Amino acid sequence: MxxxxxxxxxxxxxxxxxxxxxxxxxxxxxxxxxNIPKDKIEVCKDCEFRYVCNDGRIPLKRDDEVYYFEESCTYDPYKN
Ligand code: SF4
Incomplete structure (x- = not known):
């Protein structure tokens, strides 16, 4: 396995x-x-669930050292 x-x-x-x-x-x-906390990932860093979220997507790193996800989460912290 x-x-x-x-x-x-x-x-x-x-x-x-x-x-x-x-x-x-x-x-x-x-x-x-x-060692990539949600605090370092675009969008997630502004989400109130960032410390309990068990999202398993793989973050990507931009040239400016900020991480992001290619696909959006179904939750939008800016609308709630
Ligand atoms: S709920 Fe979505 S936006 Fe919030 S931390 Fe999890 S993956 Fe990021």
């Missing part, structure tokens, strides 16, 4: 029947997105 980071990516980080979960999640590539 393979271990995917998110249903929004096809990246596979290991077989959890062959490796320990700790070794899989310790992988530098796996941890690439761990």
């Amino acid at each position: 393979v271990f995917q980071q998110s249903p929004f990516t096809n990246k596979v980080f290991g077989d959890i029947e062959a490796k320990s979960l700790l070794s899989i999640i310790s992988n530098q590539t796996f941890q690439e997105y761990w």
Whole structure:
């Protein structure tokens, strides 16, 4: 059984029947997105749910170091 980071990516980080979960999640590539809080992502940084949101989309980084998502969330924090 393979271990995917998110249903929004096809990246596979290991077989959890062959490796320990700790070794899989310790992988530098796996941890690439761990330290990107919603506070650093466009739109999400203004959302009142940013600290509880479990959105699994993969953020992309612009040249100015700001992250964004290619697809919009179904919730618009600017209209609520
Ligand atoms: S609900 Fe949507 S806008 Fe708010 S933090 Fe989650 S993904 Fe971002």
